[in-house]
Amino acid sequence: MISINLLPIRDILRRKNLRQEVYFILLGFGALLFLFLTVEIFQINAIAGLQEEEKRITQERKQYEVILNDIKKMEEEKKTLLTRIDVINKLKRSSSLTVHVLDEIATHTPPGRMWLKKLSQSDSQLTLEGMAMDDETIAKYMDELEGSAYIHDVKLVSSAMEQYAERNLKTFVLSARVETPEN
Known part of the structure; x- marks a missing residue:
């Protein structure tokens, strides 16, 4: 006897394969979506950490600006004091110079x-x-x-x-x- 299989096995296999492909595509898409979400969460956490670091650095900079301003004021005062000391030293040398010059002139003038x-x-x-x-x-x-x-x-x-x-x-x-x- 001849038996004829009237079931569409090829169609059933194709549909089965198509379902598997759709499942794999959905699974791949889900894995890709999970990967993107994971990266996004890491980036959000990194941004939050950087923002905290920026706030900390800004506060630290404000503290150091006060110290830097004090240092600048001290340097300006130092320059002023060094200028005054230099003027005083020049005046000392100048006053003693006149005395020495007069002594040299008097000493060398033949009477x-x-x-x-x-x-x-x-x-x-x-x-x-x-x-x-x-x-x-x-x-x-x-x-x-x-x-x-x-x-x-x-x-x-x-x-x-x-x-x-x-x-x-x-x-x-x-x-x-x-x-x-x-x-």
Whole structure:
């Protein structure tokens, strides 16, 4: 006998396979959705953690800004004090410089051969006006002043013969630069 199977096995198998494919697709979609949700939860937690960290850092920065402002004020005060100390030191050197320059001039002026009529100092420039017996005395005086640690660049500005007390004397003007020697 011949038997004919009238059941649509191929259709049933196809439907069965189609259902399995749909289940796998839904399962894959569910797994993908689960994966996305898991990543999203991790990102939300990371964002929340970063926001907390930002708040903490902002509060910390505010605390440090107060300290930094105090440090800036102290640095400005330090600059001011250092400037004042520098001015005081310059004044000390300047006041002692004048004393030393006058001592050098008095020490090197030959008595009975030279007379100073005028002495002036403006900043570091020194001008001497006077009378001498001869040119040789003036030259020797200039050399001695040049040997001083406080007086430099001694130059003869002018020299002229002048009659004084029935004697021919040389009037002169010297210029020099004064400075405190570096120790």
